Amino acid sequence: MVGRPPPLPPIRGLEPVSLTAWEGRVSAVVQLQGCNFKCPDCAVPHLVPQIFEGGTIPIESVLEAIHRRRRWLDAVVIAGGEPTLHEGLCDFVKLVRELGLRVRLHTNGSHPEALREVLETGEVASVAMTVRGPLDPTYAVAVGARVRLAAIYESVELLLRWPGDHEFRVPWLPQVVEHAQMIAVLRMLAGARRVVLEPAQDGTPGIRVLQQVGRTAGPYVDSCVVAGRPGQDFGGRARSRGVRS
Numbered sequence: 001m002v003g004r005p006p007p008l009p010p011i012r013g014l015e016p017v018s019l020t021a022w023e024g025r026v027s028a029v030v031q032l033q034g035c036n037f038k039c040p041d042c043a044v045p046h047l048v049p050q051i052f053e054g055g056t057i058p059i060e061s062v063l064e065a066i067h068r069r070r071r072w073l074d075a076v077v078i079a080g081g082e083p084t085l086h087e088g089l090c091d092f093v094k095l096v097r098e099l100g101l102r103v104r105l106h107t108n109g110s111h112p113e114a115l116r117e118v119l120e121t122g123e124v125a126s127v128a129m130t131v132r133g134p135l136d137p138t139y140a141v142a143v144g145a146r147v148r149l150a151a152i153y154e155s156v157e158l159l160l161r162w163p164g165d166h167e168f169r170v171p172w173l174p175q176v177v178e179h180a181q182m183i184a185v186l187r188m189l190a191g192a193r194r195v196v197l198e199p200a201q202d203g204t205p206g207i208r209v210l211q212q213v214g215r216t217a218g219p220y221v222d223s224c225v226v227a228g229r230p231g232q233d234f235g236g237r238a239r240s241r242g243v244r245s
């Protein structure tokens, strides 16, 4: 007997065109509902509950809206929430790939098994993983939830070995993560091809402090970029409901 395929992920928002979700590419950003973290600085708290009573956007209308714009788009960025929570993620990635567009995945790295599964499809071109602190009890405070530190480490290792494009996003919440701890985070990412260090909240820490800490990453990573604003490319400006033509 053939089992039923897992349900496709619930879609809560679509940003039809973004110039920042994947640097150098024009992307549509699809936001999935549900996250296992409750980061104090979350830019998309409406996406955190597993279920949204107001309903989700039909997948057909999302694919259709992307299809209409495919001539102007390079890619689709699948963000959350946390996309790897959804069993149907691989099937959704395949549907997007049938539109002829590249796929970038955003993840908090808490489910390396699911991350590995979707990478093994060969259909994902890029992954952006957020790392919020050193791998000690601070991490749970930074994400507002229980977290398997070994899972975060496994996801980092997985992406460092993966030949595709990767980016580690490091939002810094200075009330939780101290200066020396942030340097330890950058050391943990040794071997990364691209790290983006950003303030978790507007203006804190200031750009000079970010640049100073970012410079310490120089010996370890290929590129460490300092962003001036928090979460600017995680779909925070995306429409939360409905798909306009």
Ligand code: SF4
Residues within 6 Å of the ligand: 035, 036, 037, 038, 039, 041, 042, 043, 044, 045, 047, 048, 080, 081, 082, 108, 143
């Ligand atoms: S992982 Fe992302 S979506 Fe989830 S709570 Fe943190 S910032 Fe929000």
